[in-house]
Amino acid sequence: MENIKELIVKAAKILVKSKYAVCITGAGISAESGIPTFRGRDGLWRRFRVEDLATPEAFHRNPNLVWEWYRWRMHLVYSAKPNSGHLALVDLERMGILRCIVTQNVDGLHTIAGSKCVVELHGSIRRGRCVECNFKVVFDAPPEVVPPKCPKCGGLLRPDVVWFGEAIPSDALNKAMQLFSKADVALVIGTSGVVYPAGYFPHIVKEKGGAVIEVNIDESAITPIADVFIRGRAGEILPKIVEKIRLI
Numbered sequence: 001m002e003n004i005k006e007l008i009v010k011a012a013k014i015l016v017k018s019k020y021a022v023c024i025t026g027a028g029i030s031a032e033s034g035i036p037t038f039r040g041r042d043g044l045w046r047r048f049r050v051e052d053l054a055t056p057e058a059f060h061r062n063p064n065l066v067w068e069w070y071r072w073r074m075h076l077v078y079s080a081k082p083n084s085g086h087l088a089l090v091d092l093e094r095m096g097i098l099r100c101i102v103t104q105n106v107d108g109l110h111t112i113a114g115s116k117c118v119v120e121l122h123g124s125i126r127r128g129r130c131v132e133c134n135f136k137v138v139f140d141a142p143p144e145v146v147p148p149k150c151p152k153c154g155g156l157l158r159p160d161v162v163w164f165g166e167a168i169p170s171d172a173l174n175k176a177m178q179l180f181s182k183a184d185v186a187l188v189i190g191t192s193g194v195v196y197p198a199g200y201f202p203h204i205v206k207e208k209g210g211a212v213i214e215v216n217i218d219e220s221a222i223t224p225i226a227d228v229f230i231r232g233r234a235g236e237i238l239p240k241i242v243e244k245i246r247l248i
């Protein structure tokens with residue numbers, strides 16, 4: 001078994017040699033910013049039922065309940081700051097190593113951290129979308145009154161996120177597919193890898209003979225195909241990888 005230091009060196013070398021490294025992130029990268037994950041020990045899906053809160057049917061049945069839950073999550077997100085994991089990914093992009101981040105997170109923290117190329121697969125909790133006319137609203141704070149109404153037509157706004165049973169927006173999906181089809185390295189950070197299509201992207205890279213580097217506090221569905229699996233927190237491991245790269 002290699003120790004963490006050796007694994008960090010290995011990851012740094014692979015990244016430096018890469019021609020087109022692409023990253024997929026999940027809730028784990030924002031955990032150190034105080035935003036709960038979904039499936040961990042204190043994960044949201046341990047406390048709440050998906051079918052009550054994160055499906056189109058749930059919203060149709062009880063928009064108030066769904067909005068109350070989103071408003072609570074918005075409070076957490078709006079008071080959160082990017083952590084050293086997000087910032088290390090900004091560094092990797094500025095160094096010309098990381099081409100883009102595809103994220104399943106709806107918190108917007110990669111962009112706030114300073115990453116330029118970010119594909120949000122599951123939408124953004126910072127936006128609402130009208131169920132009648134599709135108008136999009138950017139919230140600068142969680143809505144005071146729920147459910148919020150469309151400023152254009154007065155219709156009901158819904159969170160502009162992807163719920164279970166819904167399709168990924170086609171522009172985001174196409175961009176992500178393009179990126180992972182080109183990539184020779186997939187950096188997989190803080191995701192359980194069980195939600196598709198995100199869980200599939202690292203496989204595209206692996207099947208073409210590219211390398212998969214994973215950082216996670218636990219093994220995930222991606223770990224079996226990882227060339228380098230580093231067990232640890234994103235906020236601790238990613239800055240160490242960046243530091244190593246600077247020394248190569």
Ligand code: OAD
Nearest residue numbers: 026027028031037038039104190191192216217218233234
């Ligand atoms: P999960 O909650 O399923 O997984 C979070 C992963 O992060 C787990 O594998 C943890 O071990 C890992 N983790 C936790 N803290 C970490 C840390 N500090 N550093 C590194 N890793 C850490 O979250 P996702 O995989 O993002 O979708 O979930 C995917 C999708 O399922 C979400 O986008 C959401 C959810 O239902 C929708 O709502 C559509």
Ligand code: ZN
Nearest residue numbers: 130133150153
């Ligand atoms: Zn409207």
